Amino acid sequence: GAVVSQHPSRVICKSGTSVKIECRSLDFQATTMFWYRQFPKKSLMLMATSNEGSKATYEQGVEKDKFLINHASLTLSTLTVTSAHPEDSSFYICSVLRTSGRISYEQYFGPGTRLTVT
């Protein structure tokens, strides 16, 4: 498996401010990480793929200027929600991609960050 941490676990911010969420791979070096968001009673929706040392690739409909992703090292990716609005309130979850050989590529998730924008 893999051990993934996220910080903070919960954050409340005011509308118009920015919030940074950290995702750390604790037991191996992760070239690729992913960011998902999850609304109540809904499934996970992929927001972007974060690649170490290069720009993140965003899914259709996700504003890259609003959700800034930085993957500056093999153990850390950050998601910054800029100029947050109440509709950005959600559960944000990161994952790391762990590959083994040619066919094994598994994703392990962090514990999630609950963002509430007031």
Add this chain to the structure above:
Amino acid sequence: EDQVTQSPEALRLQEGESSSLNCSYTVSGLRGLFWYRQDPGKGPEFLFTLYSAGEEKEKERLKATLTKKESFLHITAPKPEDSATYLCAVQAPDSNSGYALNFGKGTSLLVTP
């Protein structure tokens, strides 16, 4: 178009009452099908990956199987601690990353004593 459909949406079992959860998918060229368990307010916990039809994997009371169109998660003699939402996901070849996961909506399982 949904690529992953899970059924039932919710399932209530008595302790010891075995059952199966279904995950049907329409992705062509499946790279992998994944099962996760998610507890309220937590991130998904990895359970299994299945790569080819006919493959089976087991872990304690759980057994996952895969065909060319669907996967089943069999729960044998469940206990209350098995209560959770079970998520199925396939790797989405048409996303920006071929390794990203496309999730179903999940099956919410409640096991009562």
